[in-house]
Amino acid sequence: MSEEDHAARDARLMESEARYRAVIENASDMIQSVLPDGTFEFVNNAWLRTLGYTAEEVTKLIIWDVIYPASMEHCQLLFARVFGGEELQDADPVFMTKDGAPVPVEGSVTIRELDGKIIATHGFFRDISERLRARELEEENARLEREKLARYLEKMAALGKLSAGLAHELNNPAAAAQRASARLSDALLQQNETLQEIQAFGFSAEQWQAFSATLNRAACGDSSVAPTDPLQISEAEEELESWLSDRGVDKAWEIAPNLVAAGISAEQIEEMATGLPAGALNPAIKRIVEVCEERELTNVIQRSTHRISELVSAVKAYSYMDQAIEQYVDLHEGLENTLIILAHRLKNVTVKRDFDRSLPAIPAHGSGLNQVWTNILDNAVDAVNGQGTILIRTRRDGDRAVVEITDDGCGISPEDVSRVFEPFFTTKQQGQGTGLGLDIAWRIITQEHAGMLDVESRPGETTFRVSLPIAPAAKD
Ligand SMILES: Nc1ncnc2c1ncn2[C@@H]1O[C@H](COP(=O)(O)OP(=O)(O)OP(=O)(O)O)[C@@H](O)[C@H]1O
Numbered sequence: 001m002s003e004e005d006h007a008a009r010d011a012r013l014m015e016s017e018a019r020y021r022a023v024i025e026n027a028s029d030m031i032q033s034v035l036p037d038g039t040f041e042f043v044n045n046a047w048l049r050t051l052g053y054t055a056e057e058v059t060k061l062i063i064w065d066v067i068y069p070a071s072m073e074h075c076q077l078l079f080a081r082v083f084g085g086e087e088l089q090d091a092d093p094v095f096m097t098k099d100g101a102p103v104p105v106e107g108s109v110t111i112r113e114l115d116g117k118i119i120a121t122h123g124f125f126r127d128i129s130e131r132l133r134a135r136e137l138e139e140e141n142a143r144l145e146r147e148k149l150a151r152y153l154e155k156m157a158a159l160g161k162l163s164a165g166l167a168h169e170l171n172n173p174a175a176a177a178q179r180a181s182a183r184l185s186d187a188l189l190q191q192n193e194t195l196q197e198i199q200a201f202g203f204s205a206e207q208w209q210a211f212s213a214t215l216n217r218a219a220c221g222d223s224s225v226a227p228t229d230p231l232q233i234s235e236a237e238e239e240l241e242s243w244l245s246d247r248g249v250d251k252a253w254e255i256a257p258n259l260v261a262a263g264i265s266a267e268q269i270e271e272m273a274t275g276l277p278a279g280a281l282n283p284a285i286k287r288i289v290e291v292c293e294e295r296e297l298t299n300v301i302q303r304s305t306h307r308i309s310e311l312v313s314a315v316k317a318y319s320y321m322d323q324a325i326e327q328y329v330d331l332h333e334g335l336e337n338t339l340i341i342l343a344h345r346l347k348n349v350t351v352k353r354d355f356d357r358s359l360p361a362i363p364a365h366g367s368g369l370n371q372v373w374t375n376i377l378d379n380a381v382d383a384v385n386g387q388g389t390i391l392i393r394t395r396r397d398g399d400r401a402v403v404e405i406t407d408d409g410c411g412i413s414p415e416d417v418s419r420v421f422e423p424f425f426t427t428k429q430q431g432q433g434t435g436l437g438l439d440i441a442w443r444i445i446t447q448e449h450a451g452m453l454d455v456e457s458r459p460g461e462t463t464f465r466v467s468l469p470i471a472p473a474a475k476d
Pocket residue numbers: 154375379380383407409410411412420421425426427428432433434435436437438439462
């Protein structure tokens with residue numbers, strides 16, 4: 001080959017090498033060539049850019065300087081496999097930038113041999129931080145969605161429990177009012193018959209006056225003049241019963257207690273009866289008893305409907321349905337409304353109150369706080385097995401209002417006490433607790449109210465303490 005030919009071949013070779021070098025230098029993937037002693041034979045621009053080194057600095061590095069410590073062991077194994085002659089298609093080392101930040105990559109590693117000896121490894125890697133971050137974000141979103149769903153289900157379960165309890169509470173007075181009004185309409189029909197019977201006797205004006213006075217007394221049911229001592233009651237009943245039966249009045253034993261309860265004595269009946277036409281006593285007494293019964297039935301209706309509207313107002317107040325989300329809340333009102341709502345669970349529980357009534361209203365989410373009281377009280381009722389004592393104490397501690405709810409139940413074991421506020425931590429049987437009650441209470445207090453919630457427990461005495469800031473404006 002002539003000298004000219006040599007020169008032309010060298011020029012072509014140089015041109016070809018420059019072309020390949022340009023391709024490699026400007027590739028977006030990280031490319032490296034590592035020698036068996038770990039030093040770098042070559043790295044491209046993407047490699048330098050990603051890890052934050054200059055070409056000069058790379059000459060002083062070995063491969064282990066740019067491997068993230070947590071991935072070191074894994075990379076040593078990969079390195080050993082490559083120098084054992086294996087080419088990798090799925091290498092997944094984690095590099096480390098000059099600042100010490102991890103750079104997860106994936107790619108392949110090939111080897112370069114000379115005379116059957118490995119003289120270098122060539123790695124091609126793609127930075128997958130973004131992809132991993134996106135996956136983490138997706139997983140985090142999925143976790144949040146799951147938690148949101150669990151919380152929603154817990155709310156629905158709480159609502160279910162609440163409405164079951166309320167349905168039960170409302171059912172008793174509603175049924176009582178219904179029964180009483182049915183009996184009242186029967187009694188009103190009956191009274192016409194009795195009045196006609198009486199009219200047939202043609203009472204004089206004085207006789208009507210005496211009779212009406214006794215009727216009025218029966219209608220008003222002046223229980224203040226009725227005897228209260230059991231001994232006096234039975235004496236009065238006996239006296240009246242024998243007076244009535246002596247005069248041939250039907251069912252004297254049944255009538256006497258009703259008249260005594262209405263504050264009517266034997267003397268008053270005697271006064272009325274004096275001068276009544278013969279035979280008129282029976283229908284007259286019957287009418288008086290009817291009036292007593294009518295009065296009792298209207299009382300039942302009044303009491304029942306009062307209880308129903310009391311429950312409805314408690315529910316309205318409990319959920320703060322008709323108020324803004326954040327307002328000045330009277331802690332005692334919230335606690336009392338919650339107790340009314342939970343009445344069905346508290347039947348055999350003694351609830352004691354030790355309230356500092358001088359506590360001012362505090363700015364809060366009223367329905368959120370009621371949810372907190374409900375969850376803590378619900379647990380306390382479980383802890384005392386539906387029978388025991390719960391003490392609710394309120395007090396002021398500097399610029400904070402403190403509510404303590406103590407029960408004399410089983411207590412929380414020392415291993416569990418630090419875990420009760422964890423979501424899904426429960427010691428209850430499946431289907432009886434989701435373990436979210438206290439997690440929700442904790443979030444409401446600490447995140448929505450900048451308050452604190454803690455617990456102290458030993459067998460027979462468990463106290464949950466809520467401490468809430470009293471805003472300066474509320475201090476006056
Ligand atoms: N007053 C208490 N006395 C004893 N243990 C309690 C008391 N309050 C809470 N715990 C314990 O803390 C656990 C977690 O309570 P949390 O209210 O978060 O969930 P839960 O009551 O088990 O279920 P959920 O409230 O979701 O129906 C309970 O399972 C119970 O072991």
